[in-house]
Amino acid sequence: MQIVRHLHDLRAARAALAEGGRASLALVPTMGALHEGHLSLVRAARAAGHVVAASIFVNPTQFGPNEDFTRYPRDPARDCALLADAGCALAWLPEVATMYPPGDATMIDVAGLSTVLEGAVRPGHYRGVATVVAKLLGQVGPNAAWFGEKDWQQVQVIRRVASDLFLPVEIVVGPTLREADGLAMSSRNRYLDAAERARAPLLHRVLLRTRDELRAGAPVGATLAASRQTLAAGGFVLDYLELVDETSLAPLAALDSGARLLAAARLGTTRLLDTIGV
Numbered sequence: 285m286q287i288v289r290h291l292h293d294l295r296a297a298r299a300a301l302a303e304g305g306r307a308s309l310a311l312v313p314t315m316g317a318l319h320e321g322h323l324s325l326v327r328a329a330r331a332a333g334h335v336v337a338a339s340i341f342v343n344p345t346q347f348g349p350n351e352d353f354t355r356y357p358r359d360p361a362r363d364c365a366l367l368a369d370a371g372c373a374l375a376w377l378p379e380v381a382t383m384y385p386p387g388d389a390t391m392i393d394v395a396g397l398s399t400v401l402e403g404a405v406r407p408g409h410y411r412g413v414a415t416v417v418a419k420l421l422g423q424v425g426p427n428a429a430w431f432g433e434k435d436w437q438q439v440q441v442i443r444r445v446a447s448d449l450f451l452p453v454e455i456v457v458g459p460t461l462r463e464a465d466g467l468a469m470s471s472r473n474r475y476l477d478a479a480e481r482a483r484a485p486l487l488h489r490v491l492l493r494t495r496d497e498l499r500a501g502a503p504v505g506a507t508l509a510a511s512r513q514t515l516a517a518g519g520f521v522l523d524y525l526e527l528v529d530e531t532s533l534a535p536l537a538a539l540d541s542g543a544r545l546l547a548a549a550r551l552g553t554t555r556l557l558d559t560i561g562v
């Protein structure tokens with residue numbers, strides 16, 4: 285696997301791939317601290333016939349002032365070894381000054397989608413995500429970009445950007461990978477202490493139960509209210525648990541095709557996200 289840290293090297297590596305007739309390139313954008321979920325995206329993109337590039341960049345513009353930017357886990361040597369093992373051909377590890385050089389003045393705001401749910405709790409978060417992903421797509425020029433289902437709202441924001449800006453890239457979603465007890469894999473799970481880790485799978489269990497009740501015809505409002513109470517009783521501080529349309533993310537008062545449950549909750553100082561289709 286080739287590891288590149290400068291734009292001119294990225295361009296050379298990209299040109300070499302194109303010259304080799306390996307036209308179909310997939311990008312897996314990451315912030316590092318890789319887990320099986322990321323690696324499954326690399327493997328799935330390869331299985332779909334792409335040459336795979338992954339980016340590792342802890343993007344400062346998507347972190348709020350009191351969030352974990354400085355303590356976000358960074359271990360590029362370990363991440364690169366894992367990527368190489370998963371069959372990644374190219375790792376792109378830019379510096380902050382490469383992504384946001386002096387004079388940089390363009391940020392991408394996706395109206396509506398960016399300000400609800402996760403965007404309401406983390407103002408500016410999706411502005412940072414949309415901007416950095418557009419930059420990465422512009423730099424790497426992939427045919428497809430792969431993202432994890434767990435960050436469902438992020439995927440909808442990125443799809444909107446790609447569509448609105450006519451970016452010639454297919455946005456692909458890979459399924460959430462879970463620990464044996466159902467906890468969705470996330471780089472932030474390592475922040476959980478032992479007691480929090482033991483409680484964490486409740487989030488997924490509650491989503492599954494809520495889905496089953498809704499499918500069985502239970503009323504949406506009362507079912508969500510009961511599920512929120514179960515999470516609070518289990519020690520979670522809930523940011524949201526909502527039934528939404530999977531594309532517009534508009535709240536649904538009744539079950540519809542394309543309905544999805546989205547949840548975010550804190551255990552101690554760690555925020556956990558989860559989502560399932562209904």
Ligand code: PAF
Pocket residue numbers: 313314315341343346413416417435438
């Ligand atoms: O999901 C992530 O890890 C990040 O939000 C992303 C897409 C790499 C952009 O920084």
